[in-house]
Amino acid sequence: MAAADQETHARPVRPRSYKNKSHQRGFLGAVGDLQKDGVLQDVVLEVEGRRFPCHRLVLSATSPYFRAMFTSDMAESRQETVLLQGLDADVLKEILSYIYSGTLHVSLDSVQHMYHAADLLQLDYVRDSCSSYMTRNVERSNCVDLYKFADVFSVKIVMKACLQSIARNFTEIASSEEFCSLSVNQLTEILSHEELDVEEETAVWEAVVRWVQHNKEDRLQHLPIILPHIRFNLLTPYNMVTILDHPLVREDPGRSAIRNVVKEASNQKRRLGTDTLEMALLFPERSTDEMLWINPGEDKYIKCQYDLSPLAGTVTRDNDIYILAEASQRNCVLFKYNHVQNTWERMSKVPRVVVIDPHYPETDYLLEIDGHLFHLLVTNSAVVFKKYNHLTNKWHDCSRPPHERLSTTDAVVSCNDRIYIFTQTDVLSYDPREDQWCRKAPSDYIHQVYNAVAMGTEIFCTDLLFEKTLVYDTEADSWSELSGWQDTIHGIENITVFVLKNKLHAVVDSWDEINKIQLVFVYDWDEDVWTELATLPRTSGRDWDMFRPTFPVGRMYLPHLNASQ
Numbered sequence: 022m023a024a025a026d027q028e029t030h031a032r033p034v035r036p037r038s039y040k041n042k043s044h045q046r047g048f049l050g051a052v053g054d055l056q057k058d059g060v061l062q063d064v065v066l067e068v069e070g071r072r073f074p075c076h077r078l079v080l081s082a083t084s085p086y087f088r089a090m091f092t093s094d095m096a097e098s099r100q101e102t103v104l105l106q107g108l109d110a111d112v113l114k115e116i117l118s119y120i121y122s123g124t125l126h127v128s129l130d131s132v133q134h135m136y137h138a139a140d141l142l143q144l145d146y147v148r149d150s151c152s153s154y155m156t157r158n159v160e161r162s163n164c165v166d167l168y169k170f171a172d173v174f175s176v177k178i179v180m181k182a183c184l185q186s187i188a189r190n191f192t193e194i195a196s197s198e199e200f201c202s203l204s205v206n207q208l209t210e211i212l213s214h215e216e217l218d219v220e221e222e223t224a225v226w227e228a229v230v231r232w233v234q235h236n237k238e239d240r241l242q243h244l245p246i247i248l249p250h251i252r253f254n255l256l257t258p259y260n261m262v263t264i265l266d267h268p269l270v271r272e273d274p275g276r277s278a279i280r281n282v283v284k285e286a287s288n289q290k291r292r293l294g295t296d297t298l299e300m301a302l303l304f305p306e307r308s309t310d311e312m313l314w315i316n317p318g319e320d321k322y323i324k325c326q327y328d329l330s331p332l333a334g335t336v337t338r339d340n341d342i343y344i345l346a347e348a349s350q351r352n353c354v355l356f357k358y359n360h361v362q363n364t365w366e367r368m369s370k371v372p373r374v375v376v377i378d379p380h381y382p383e384t385d386y387l388l389e390i391d392g393h394l395f396h397l398l399v400t401n402s403a404v405v406f407k408k409y410n411h412l413t414n415k416w417h418d419c420s421r422p423p424h425e426r427l428s429t430t431d432a433v434v435s436c437n438d439r440i441y442i443f444t445q446t447d448v449l450s451y452d453p454r455e456d457q458w459c460r461k462a463p464s465d466y467i468h469q470v471y472n473a474v475a476m477g478t479e480i481f482c483t484d485l486l487f488e489k490t491l492v493y494d495t496e497a498d499s500w501s502e503l504s505g506w507q508d509t510i511h512g513i514e515n516i517t518v519f520v521l522k523n524k525l526h527a528v529v530d531s532w533d534e535i536n537k538i539q540l541v542f543v544y545d546w547d548e549d550v551w552t553e554l555a556t557l558p559r560t561s562g563r564d565w566d567m568f569r570p571t572f573p574v575g576r577m578y579l580p581h582l583n584a585s586q
Contacts, residue, residue: 067105108141109138111131125147127150129163140174161190165183167179188293212250218294218297301572301573302344317541318554324558325582336389338391343394344573354367355371363582393409397433400429406420406422420456431470434571441493443473450495464482466502471483474525476520487527514531521574
């Protein structure tokens with residue numbers, strides 16, 4: 022009886038499931054081995070004359086397309102060889118590799134063909150991976166091609182990224198052959214984009230003329246559809262008359278309708294690029310949340326509040342502005358500027374790796390070559406050199422400069438697709454394609470280059486007191502000399518040179534009779550002399566930092582910059 026009572030009151034044993042992860046991995050590996058060894062294959066896929074033996078079960082388990090093919094009354098379900106039309110053989114090989122291994126390899130050369138194949142075979146993961154890859158690799162050189170492809174397949178995420186790139190680089194892209202291959206619907210979508218970056222609306226009209234004249238006989242009829250997307254209210258009366266008198270308008274049979282479209286243009290808002298100004302960004306000398314955008318030639322100074330401690334900055338040729346900001350003694354953070362919101366978006370932590378000695382100075386350089394970012398950290402005891410991978414959002418080691426005594430006062434600048442370091446004894450050049458450094462011709466004119474800036478294929482260098490301005494020609498590997506100061510000011514402590522509106526500028530720390538002042542000078546090429554341009558405003562009683570290697574210079578959208586103050 023006691024045993025029965027014990028059995029009655031025993032804790033119930035619940036069923037349990039066991040998941041063998043190694044079985045999942047092992048099963049996929051075993052299937053891959055069967056494919057590699059050519060065992061139990063029961064169907065052959067033929068594409069472009071090439072044959073790929075496979076397993077019906079594996080294909081059906083992976084692809085709804087093959088499942089429908091092999092489990093229905095379709096003829097292919099009984100055939101030993103299945104002919105697939107409209108696919109690239111190399112792409113199918115890669116897709117089959119993914120089906121049997123779970124690993125997908127994508128490149129810019131193959132991604133469009135792979136997306137097409139994945140769309141046909143209903144492989145959602147492959148299709149989504151291709152979409153993500155295209156979106157993250159949209160550049161000025163491929164944005165039109167990717168946009169046309171994404172439009173055909175209605176890949177919205179890729180279309181959006183491409184439209185943004187086309188809008189940002191519209192003037193350059195509108196002069197390319199790829200632009201003329203757009204359909205009329207694609208063209209009007211681009212012209213109506215709210216972020217189309219043009220300084221004058223005439224650039225939009227000229228792009229339309231070029232597109233029409235590329236195939237005038239077929240495209241002239243589309244003018245009444247296209248013209249409403251041009252913001253004629255932004256044109257001057259002279260430009261308006263010029264357009265109405267243009268041969269395309271005069272020769273078109275429907276010119277009266279076109280004239281009405283032009284004359285009745287609504288009060289559309291200004292283009293994004295209409296109110297732009299090239300400006301340099303100055304960092305504060307000590308901890309404060311203020312930074313200063315300047316264009317002294319236009320007497321334009323805009324202070325903005327940013328909660329950052331900037332160390333270095335750079336601007337890409339696509340006008341993307343980046344800065345490194347200090348996070349701790351061991352780390353800094355990469356930020357990207359959002360032009361529309363006038364804010365800085367956090368991108369990546371940048372480990373400094375070496376231990377920074379607070380008793381000795383260190384210098385961070387942020388450099389850009391063809392859209393790629395590089396970080397160079399020089400301390401009293403070590404040098405760190407890394408490249409940023411925007412796809413992985415990580416930094417990777419590069420070959421370090423072959424110099425044992427780099428100084429925190431050396432000048433570093435990127436120019437002509439290379440990075441240059443000017444030390445007291447050498448000029449070092451870095452080729453990112455080869456990941457190699459080499460030595461170039463040092464200067465006989467100056468003991469040490471204190472600051473440098475690139476303009477075109479030349480680098481302009483100064484010494485500590487700005488007594489000389491040197492020009493290094495990166496293509497000829499040679500030096501020449503410009504005039505320095507003409508005894509116009511005294512007591513120079515620090516100097517930073519930068520290029521604004523294709524003119525060489527310099528900001529210097531100096532003194533009047535009592536106070537420290539910061540003066541802006543511009544170089545006059547005709548007179549071969551530096552002339553004083555302006556005095557910088559101060560921030561909260563503090564000066565702007567002249568110890569930084571350079572000032573980032575970019576095209577700023579003034580309505581956004583002013584609205585966010």
